[in-house]
Amino acid sequence: MTRTLLPLATLCALICAPAPPARAADPPKVEGDWEGTMKVTDEINLKIVFHVKKADKGYTATMDSPDQGAKGIKVEKAAYDEKEKALTLSIPMIMATYTGKVADDGKKITGKFKQGPREMDLGLAPVAAEADLGKPDSIWEGKLKAGGGIELRLVLNLFKQKDGSLKATLDSPDQDAKGIKVDKVDLDKEKKSLSFSVKLIGAEYSGKLNDAGTESTGDFKQLGNSLELTLRKTDKVSELKRPQTPKGPFPYRAIEVAYPNKAPRSPSAAP
Numbered sequence: 001m002t003r004t005l006l007p008l009a010t011l012c013a014l015i016c017a018p019a020p021p022a023r024a025a026d027p028p029k030v031e032g033d034w035e036g037t038m039k040v041t042d043e044i045n046l047k048i049v050f051h052v053k054k055a056d057k058g059y060t061a062t063m064d065s066p067d068q069g070a071k072g073i074k075v076e077k078a079a080y081d082e083k084e085k086a087l088t089l090s091i092p093m094i095m096a097t098y099t100g101k102v103a104d105d106g107k108k109i110t111g112k113f114k115q116g117p118r119e120m121d122l123g124l125a126p127v128a129a130e131a132d133l134g135k136p137d138s139i140w141e142g143k144l145k146a147g148g149g150i151e152l153r154l155v156l157n158l159f160k161q162k163d164g165s166l167k168a169t170l171d172s173p174d175q176d177a178k179g180i181k182v183d184k185v186d187l188d189k190e191k192k193s194l195s196f197s198v199k200l201i202g203a204e205y206s207g208k209l210n211d212a213g214t215e216s217t218g219d220f221k222q223l224g225n226s227l228e229l230t231l232r233k234t235d236k237v238s239e240l241k242r243p244q245t246p247k248g249p250f251p252y253r254a255i256e257v258a259y260p261n262k263a264p265r266s267p268s269a270a271p
Helices: 008-016
Strands: 032-039 045-054 059-065 070-081 086-091 096-102 109-115 118-126 138-147 150-160 166-172 177-181 184-188 193-198 203-209 215-222 225-234
Touching: 032 109, 045 118, 059 086, 096 118, 150 184, 150 225, 166 184, 166 193, 193 215, 203 225
Parallel strands: none
Antiparallel strands: 032 045, 032 118, 045 059, 059 070, 070 086, 086 096, 096 109, 109 118, 138 150, 138 225, 150 166, 166 177, 184 193, 193 203, 203 215, 215 225
């Protein structure tokens, strides 16, 4: 067998030739669910969640503020500069913007949340799976008389944990707020007391239970104001009765009236 040897110059060119340039790494992805905690005051930390999706042209996004019971707040503009790894979100509904830079590994975003004249640090990370509290073990509902004839329903949802402790959320159905985080809750049947506090809205409640343990009479305090509030245990939250759709029987006589319209129809009127 005859073996053909490559010329020395050719062999050297093959060995010494520079390696082809490495392909630039793909920019980190920004689509997904991101969450972070923002320090609003020394007492209040606010959880913020952004849901970013890839669209045909650019990106779309919505925002949640779980501690305030707000979900699906529309982000009017979502932009991602892949070269600079910069994310910009504009939320005019609450007069806010968020600007952040995505880490090379795509596992965090460092940025700032600006609302009005205030600017706060807000770091984001992929949303961690949370245990669902499930269905409340008990529901307590009452009405706050806010003055001027205005009544606001408040709903306290209690969830019993495996270790016997309680967790709770607060709803304000008439304000479309659900799942507001309750920082501390205590239901003591022996002492016949029910109390809870919500740092986010600067509110606390303290009440005394009746002998049956189905009703709590007490005071709801918020930002220096105190209002009487009676919470009653219920299986279902009451529905809002709107005066636009009244139902009988009425305290007056109702007569249905009909009359013919003999006026000529307009040529442009619909049939």
